[in-house]
Amino acid sequence: xxxxxxxxxIIAWFISRLVWQKKKNHIGANEFIFWxxxxxxxxxxxxxxxxxxxxxxxxxxxxSGIEVLLYLSVAILFYFIFRLRLRFExxxxxxxxxxxxxxxKDK
Amino acid sequence: xxxxxxxxxxxxxxxxKKVIDEVKLMVDRVVVVDDGSTDETYNLSRAGGxxxxxxxxxxxxxxxxxTGVEYSLMNGADIIVHFDADGQFLSQDISKVIKPIKIGAxxxxxxxxFLPVFSEAEGKAKGKTAMPLIKRYFIMPLARxxxxxxxxxxxxxxxxxxRAMSARAARQVVWQQDRMAxxxxxxxxxxxxxxxxxxVSIRVIYHNFGQSFFGGFKILKDSFIxxxxx
Numbered sequence: 001x002x003x004x005x006x007x008x009x010i011i012a013w014f015i016s017r018l019v020w021q022k023k024k025n026h027i028g029a030n031e032f033i034f035w036x037x038x039x040x041x042x043x044x045x046x047x048x049x050x051x052x053x054x055x056x057x058x059x060x061x062x063x064s065g066i067e068v069l070l071y072l073s074v075a076i077l078f079y080f081i082f083r084l085r086l087r088f089e090x091x092x093x094x095x096x097x098x099x100x101x102x103x104x105k106d107k
Numbered sequence: 108x109x110x111x112x113x114x115x116x117x118x119x120x121x122x123x124k125k126v127i128d129e130v131k132l133m134v135d136r137v138v139v140v141d142d143g144s145t146d147e148t149y150n151l152s153r154a155g156g157x158x159x160x161x162x163x164x165x166x167x168x169x170x171x172x173x174t175g176v177e178y179s180l181m182n183g184a185d186i187i188v189h190f191d192a193d194g195q196f197l198s199q200d201i202s203k204v205i206k207p208i209k210i211g212a213x214x215x216x217x218x219x220x221f222l223p224v225f226s227e228a229e230g231k232a233k234g235k236t237a238m239p240l241i242k243r244y245f246i247m248p249l250a251r252x253x254x255x256x257x258x259x260x261x262x263x264x265x266x267x268x269x270r271a272m273s274a275r276a277a278r279q280v281v282w283q284q285d286r287m288a289x290x291x292x293x294x295x296x297x298x299x300x301x302x303x304x305x306x307v308s309i310r311v312i313y314h315n316f317g318q319s320f321f322g323g324f325k326i327l328k329d330s331f332i333x334x335x336x337x
Contacts, residue, residue: 096166096285100174103140103160107178 007046015039045069110134110205111184113175114157115168116192120146127155129198130190138178139192140171148192168268169282169289176277188271196269200309204271207305214276214302217262218269218309221247239313253327254291260298262306266290269309276302288329 015036022032045052052065061068112134116123123139131137137157141149143165152159160174172189179187186208188201200218207213247264254260268290272280279300282292297304 092285093283095164096170096173099162099164099166100170100177103162103174104178104181107158107160 004046004049008043011039011042011046108185108209109136109183110186110188110201111136111138111179111182112188112190112201113172113179114139114190114192115142115171115175116140116144116148116152117142117165117168117171118144118146118148119192120144120148120151122194123148123192124151124155126190126192126194126198127152127157130201131156133198133201134188136179136182136184138175140175142166142168142171167285167289168287169292170285172289173282180274180277184277185274186271187274187277189268191268195311195313197310197312200269200307201271203307204269204309207307208271208273212303213305214273215280215297215304216271217264217304217306218267219262219264219306220267220309220311221263222306222308254294258295258298260294262294262304264306265294267309276300284329286329287325288327 018027018032018035018039021027022029027035049065052069056063056065056068063071110133112130114123114126114130114137116139119126127137127139137155138160139148139152139157140160140162141152142162149159149161158178160178162171162174176187176189186205188204190196190198190201196218204216204218207216247266250265251263254262254265270293276297279302280293280296282289282296284292
């Protein structure tokens with residue numbers, strides 16, 4: 001119970017930072033909504049942790065709900081890194097295209 | 108036939124003037140692509156009489172080569188030679204590399220550091236070129252094996268940066284890799300387009316080690332990511 005409370009306080013702090021960043025226009029509306037939904041899902045998962053424990057053990061996992069959430073988050077992080085990597089490659093290519101065009105135009 | 112020689116150069120102020128002076132005797136036009144150098148490469152290349160294209164930031168040898176090739180095609184090149192700026196290749200070998208294209212025997216010619224060198228002037232075998240031992244007996248055989256097994260390409264020197272192409276071949280061979288993996292990609296593009304390929308022996312003077320073992324892995328990794336992105 002205490003652990004859940006601490007987690008909720010931390011998330012509340014992240015959400016307050018998010019709102020502050022939005023107010024200062026440091027982030028766009030889409031990004032704000034994405035992260036808000038992300039943190040609200042996290043709140044739900046923490047509140048219903050006991051139910052998740054039951055679902056997880058029903059699915060045959062030996063670990064508790066929070067452990068399975070951790071595994072899932074690592075997998076999602078890997079996916080994001082992969083996406084970022086591809087995006088980065090695309091930007092690199094565009095950059096080369098611009099540099100090439102400038103070189104040919106300035107000749 | 109108009110022969111253009113494309114030389115990508117990054118901080119090569121030490122060698123570029125000498126390379127241009129030698130190469131311009133062998134071709135109709137020398138195109139140096141200054142790949143964001145911070146030294147005098149650009150000014151020295153211009154003073155040397157080359158056509159100089161400037162990359163405002165460093166994009167890698169593959170990218171610089173592509174810029175030079177595009178310029179050459181736009182300006183009426185019939186044969187395009189890829190050459191290095193570090194003075195490792197010998198300009199006299201350019202005539203050997205372009206000969207099969209001139210006589211219509213090939214579309215793409217690779218300069219190979221592994222075929223025995225026959226000096227035309229002396230008319231006798233001069234033996235193989237000096238290459239660091241690890242590279243000669245471990246890295247290069249590994250690169251050859253990868254090409255043979257995975258891509259069914261049988262070249263004695265798959266990573267050679269000294270090559271020539273007809274304009275028709277240069278239009279077909281389009282590579283995406285900006286950095287070192289472009290050598291492998293060019294090789295695959297040549298195969299994909301069913302171009303006629305031949306290898307001729309060239310001589311190399313080694314100033315440094317060149318591609319390392321881990322560099323080879325980086326090439327494989329870059330090629331893999333490029334395939335995912337494309």
